[in-house]
Amino acid sequence: MTTQKDELARDIFLADNSNAAPGLMEKEWDENPTTYSYAHHIAEGLIAKGYRKPRTITTAEELHALGHGSVIRSEQRHYWVAHKEDGEGGNQGWAAAGTSRIPTDLSDWLPATVLWEPEVAA
Numbered sequence: 001m002t003t004q005k006d007e008l009a010r011d012i013f014l015a016d017n018s019n020a021a022p023g024l025m026e027k028e029w030d031e032n033p034t035t036y037s038y039a040h041h042i043a044e045g046l047i048a049k050g051y052r053k054p055r056t057i058t059t060a061e062e063l064h065a066l067g068h069g070s071v072i073r074s075e076q077r078h079y080w081v082a083h084k085e086d087g088e089g090g091n092q093g094w095a096a097a098g099t100s101r102i103p104t105d106l107s108d109w110l111p112a113t114v115l116w117e118p119e120v121a122a
Contacts, residue, residue, distance in 0.1 A: 004053060008043035009033070058111045071116040074109040 010029055013036050017025040029036070057063055057072070066072070070082040 005040065005043045005047055006033070007053070008046065008051070009036070009039040012042050013039040054113050054115060056111050056113055060107045060110070063107065063110065063112070066114065067118045069116075069118050070114065072109075072112040072114055074112045076109065078109060079115075080109070080112075 010033065013029055013033075014025055016039070017028075034040075057066075063072075066082050068082055072080050072082075074080070
């Protein structure tokens with residue numbers, strides 16, 4: 001199973017060696033990824049500082065599960081912020097840059113990349 005740290009380390013390694021012949025460094029990494037501990041150390045440090053790989057949501061259920069204040073970007077490059085209100089009906093709306101609240105579930109804007117989510121209480 002590949003972890004987030006492993007994926008990030010691979011991306012760091014490939015970016016660091018981007019001037020190599022196409023496919024060469026992917027093969028090198030796949031044959032012995034533990035040789036390149038520097039990439040793992042960098043990945044570990046970035047994750048410790050709060051780096052999280054952006055995720056893509058594709059369903060209305062994933063969209064509705066986002067917390068108040070979450071920020072998404074649609075493929076059309078529109079940015080939206082979730083506004084959830086507690087109480088009767090659990091009203092949820094969205095706001096886009098420079099506009100008032102838009103009462104839609106934004107399903108037509110999916111898929112979207114989650115750029116920020118509030119911390120989940122443990």
